[in-house]
Amino acid sequence: MLPDSEYNLPGYQTFLLPQVEGTRGLATFVRNTIPAEVVARPPDCWEGNEVLGVKIHKRSEEIVLYVYRKPNIDFTAGELFSTTYQEKVVIGGDFNAHHPTINPNVNQANPTGTHIATLLDKMPENTLITEAEATHVRGGTLDLTFVSTNLTPNVHWNLHPTLTSDHFAVHITLFNLEPASVPMPLPKWNVKKKDWEVFQQELDTWSRNYEAPINIHEAETHLV
Template structure:
């Protein structure tokens, strides 16, 4: 996949500087209204310059690879245009195809394995990323955390991370440092684990769950009461917006033109002949009553127009 196209004149994404229509240039170093070359000259002359990204307003230049705005755009682009790599490592872009089921494009986290799905509820789209980082591999979760700040996201899995903020019994490793810095850089993403509870028999907190701030309220995390091996199973619960009750089915019969005398006759005959069973047989009683109501309606009132057309 080719790199993001960013204009070197106005610093915005999506067009080349030769096609820039901005009224004035924006410095990619300090965000002021002048060419970036002015601050670059100062930097080369060891003169003081102030770093301020024109995209995310943080203290770095516009081409910084960890810019949150850049990471968000990278994430969105990867999900819109899936790509495959050939054996030589070059990128082969394929047109986006609608895949069956909730799978979406997995996010490249360097050496870590990812599996991503998206669940759409009534007013909520929930993105879930499952991570496994083998102990000797490198994790880069910048894209995941950047996306989790803008949409409801769950990032969960075996990170094999060690760090004091996790109360790990082992020495800090690079993955622990990486996750710690991401939580500081992306305050809209929270760790759901109770770090007082280990997830491994050796005492480590290797299985972690990170969630968007919107999902943190009302959520719970705990160990599974049964599932265990050398790792303890974990359970995360989330309180999402309650879905409304499904609408009632359309009325099959038209009671405005019913022959109620005939309807009553059918129901009376059934009631006189029906033998009520024991209380534990209530399901069969309700089923029999429902069937008789439909039979009585069929003989005493016409169907609604929509049902006539269907049949």
């Protein structure tokens, strides 16, 4: 996972987000028989968070897989979840999020869990498919999987029976992808009459008079 390392898995294409200081790195492997490409600019989840996107092409279908790892830093998923407006998306990772919406067995929420629960409420184009069972050997549903809502009839989620470290491996199956069971959602914004000059002026006026709060989640709400 180091920047200067070369890793090849026979029969697979390798997509790496190398380890740098403060991160651990990510890897995605796709069979050679499936056309695939890395997402050049993955969604921003706040500085220091690791996101690796890979787009796979299956017949007339295109699906984007995002793998995410969150260190103990602030996290925002608005841009990540917004990708479902244009594409069919699968998002998986160790979110370390706690909220009754995510796991009904917990009574308390942490900031990340509250943030994700709010996004799921505001952005129904995203669906959490993780079952309410522990994904860590010490308990806790830390590893979450989200998909575009129009993919939910075609997805099966379970924990792998043997693969594990301190986390249990998550096994996701996508099937019957063509044709889609549910139509893609309509675009959320109409930009046919856009006026970027006026938009920029409004942003300039807003930014000159804005006093940002210390809490990043409150700041994100203000910006939206």
